[in-house]
Amino acid sequence: MNNFGVFLIDKPVGITSFDVIRKLRKITGIRKMGHSGTLDPFASGLLPILLGKATRTANLLLADKKEYLVSARLGTKTDTGDITGKIIAEKSFAEISDKQIFRIAEEMLNLKTQIPPKYSAKKINGKRAYELARQNVEFKLKEQPVKIFSFEIVKIRLPFITYRTTVSKGVYIRALTETFAEKLGTIAVTDKLKRTRIGNLSLEKSVSPDKINSENWQNFLIPLSEIFADFPQIKINESKIKDAIFVILLFPWELLTAFIWDIESY
Numbered sequence: 001m002n003n004f005g006v007f008l009i010d011k012p013v014g015i016t017s018f019d020v021i022r023k024l025r026k027i028t029g030i031r032k033m034g035h036s037g038t039l040d041p042f043a044s045g046l047l048p049i050l051l052g053k054a055t056r057t058a059n060l061l062l063a064d065k066k067e068y069l070v071s072a073r074l075g076t077k078t079d080t081g082d083i084t085g086k087i088i089a090e091k092s093f094a095e096i097s098d099k100q101i102f103r104i105a106e107e108m109l110n111l112k113t114q115i116p117p118k119y120s121a122k123k124i125n126g127k128r129a130y131e132l133a134r135q136n137v138e139f140k141l142k143e144q145p146v147k148i149f150s151f152e153i154v155k156i157r158l159p160f161i162t163y164r165t166t167v168s169k170g171v172y173i174r175a176l177t178e179t180f181a182e183k184l185g186t187i188a189v190t191d192k193l194k195r196t197r198i199g200n201l202s203l204e205k206s207v208s209p210d211k212i213n214s215e216n217w218q219n220f221l222i223p224l225s226e227i228f229a230d231f232p233q234i235k236i237n238e239s240k241i242k243d244a245i246f247v248i249l250l251f252p253w254e255l256l257t258a259f260i261w262d263i264e265s266y
Contacts, residue, residue: 005224006224008207009209010047010208017047020035021049023209027212027213027214028217033049033051034049035048035050037066041084042083042193045196045206046198047195054227065197066171067198068194069192070162070192071190074160074187075188076159077189081174082190091187093158093184102153105152107183108165108180108183111179112145114146115142115175118130118139124141144170145170148166151180152164200230
């Protein structure tokens with residue numbers, strides 16, 4: 001039985017990323033499991049779940065570019081930056097034109113830094129930022145470098161603007177929506193959020209967690225050689241295994257994880 005690999009899950013709205021893990025643990029009987037990039041309960045889309053030894057590659061997926069389809073609602077601001085939060089401000093957007101929206105979308109590519117939202121998992125003196133925010137504790141988060149690779153307007157139907165964006169590791173979409181609105185001269189909240197791609201992994205190849213059960217789960221488990229198909233691959237037969245072990249000892253772990261070892265007859 002193959003007990004390591006990756007599930008590409010299409011997470012629905014209304015459950016946490018850990019809810020998916022909890023369900024898959026029960027189905028597979030495998031405890032060692034993790035995901036590469038949390039999706040909040042209000043968000044949906046691509047959620048890679050790594051099983052067994054595959055969890056060692058989580059950082060490689062976390063470092064990849066991510067693509068999102070986002071619905072922003074102008075004129076409203078919440079304490080969390082999404083529709084689950086408490087409304088803390090309202091502002092007019094009546095004078096905003098389509099031309100202005102497309103112009104600001106182009107300017108978003110120049111964004112170099114971002115301050116994470118207070119309702120985030122960032123740690124402040126050992127505590128999560130969202131825990132402090134819920135306790136009304138005053139604190140500041142530092143700017144962090146980010147890269148916006150693309151920012152495309154998909155649909156405009158005010159107060160809603162739908163955009164598709166590809167971003168680097170560490171970008172918070174809720175904060176990105178707020179920055180976009182600020183440049184437009186108004187405020188906004190992230191109304192809907194769907195992750196559609198991580199690196200070369202697409203939502204089109206994902207599966208609903210409801211379709212996985214104890215009888216068929218291995219059919220949906222994708223081997224690492226397919227997940228990292230664009231990485232160099234080294235095939236090793238039994239006669240060369242001693243040489244391979246020697247090479248492994250020489251390589252630092254960060255470099256070694258860039259290779260997918262397909263060991264034959266061992």
